[in-house]
Amino acid sequence: LNELSADEQYKEVAQMLENDPTLIAQFVTSPLSMDEQKFYEISTYGSAMAPFYTVLALWVGGLITVALVHVKVKDCEEIEGVRGVHKFFGRYITFFLIGQVQTLVTVLGDLYFVDIQCPHPLLFWCACALSSLVFTFMMYSLTAAWGNVGQAIAVVVMVIQVAGAGGTFPVEVLPEVYRVIYRFMPFNYAMNALRECVGGMYRFDYAKDLAILL
Numbered sequence: 001l002n003e004l005s006a007d008e009q010y011k012e013v014a015q016m017l018e019n020d021p022t023l024i025a026q027f028v029t030s031p032l033s034m035d036e037q038k039f040y041e042i043s044t045y046g047s048a049m050a051p052f053y054t055v056l057a058l059w060v061g062g063l064i065t066v067a068l069v070h071v072k073v074k075d076c077e078e079i080e081g082v083r084g085v086h087k088f089f090g091r092y093i094t095f096f097l098i099g100q101v102q103t104l105v106t107v108l109g110d111l112y113f114v115d116i117q118c119p120h121p122l123l124f125w126c127a128c129a130l131s132s133l134v135f136t137f138m139m140y141s142l143t144a145a146w147g148n149v150g151q152a153i154a155v156v157v158m159v160i161q162v163a164g165a166g167g168t169f170p171v172e173v174l175p176e177v178y179r180v181i182y183r184f185m186p187f188n189y190a191m192n193a194l195r196e197c198v199g200g201m202y203r204f205d206y207a208k209d210l211a212i213l214l
Contacts, residue, residue, distance in 0.1 A: 040199040040200040040202070041199070042117055042198060042199050043117045044116075044117065046114065046116060047116040047117035047118075047198055048198070048199075049168070050110055050114070050118075050194070050198060051167075051190075051191040051192075051194035051195045051198060052167035052168060052187075052191055054107075054110055054128060054194060055131060055167075055187055055190045055191050055194065056158075056162065056167070056187075057102075057106050058099075058102065058103060058106065058128060058131050058132050058135055058190075059135050059161075059187070060158070061099065061102040061103075061106070061132075062095070062099050062102075062132065062135040062139050063139055063151070063154055063155065063158070065095055065098045065099065065102070065136065066095060066136070066139045066140055066143050066151065066154075069094060069095065069098070088144065091140075091144075092136075092137065092140050095136045095137075095140050096136060096137075098136075099132040099133070099135070099136040100129060100132060100133075102132065103125075103128045103129050103131075103132040104125075106128065107121075107124060107125045107128050110124075111124070116198065117198055117199075118197055118198055119197070119198075119200065120196075120197040120201070121197075123196075123197050123206065124194060124197035124198070126210075127190065127193040127194050127196075127197060127210060128194070130193075130210055130213065130214060131186070131190040131193075131213065133214075134186055134190075134213055134214065135186065138154070138186070139151070139154045142154055160181075160185070161185045161186070161188075162187075163178065164177075164178030164181065164182055164185070165178075165187035165188045165191065166182060166188060166191070167191055186213055189209040189210070189212045189213040190209075190213055192205065192209045193205075193206055193209040193210050193213070196209070
């Protein structure tokens, strides 16, 4: 201890601590001084995750609707002058309306129950309505064509999108296979459109995402 107390470096450190220990503590805990400027700031983590969970809810809602309301386009009663395309789209109206009711409930829950940050509520609802249209039509078409196999495909597509559409983690940190296929996932464009409504608009990204989704 005597040798240590006589050491010149030890004396310098001790002198620094005696003079201004607060300064040393600040330096050790935060050696860098940052000037932070926030763009498109989102107030809470819940608001940041709202687009992902909202899109997921719309997909699951459409899937449950198609599973519960049987799709029997081919078994419709023959009506004179009515072609297959009329039966297909006529039957789809049921799923479209149910999907839009689900969308309205989901959006109102986001805005007024969960109280997410959303400076553009009307555009948020429009993006959700279009997403529901795309999702229900896709699952309705798969089920009308292949029955239970089509529903299974819709579930598989949902699982892939949950993992690889960039909902919870940036696409850039995901495995390479997801970085290749995420461009073809409906979740990607639906979530990006909703993020524009939550965080703020950037140029024409909102319209571009909805156009690609459609």
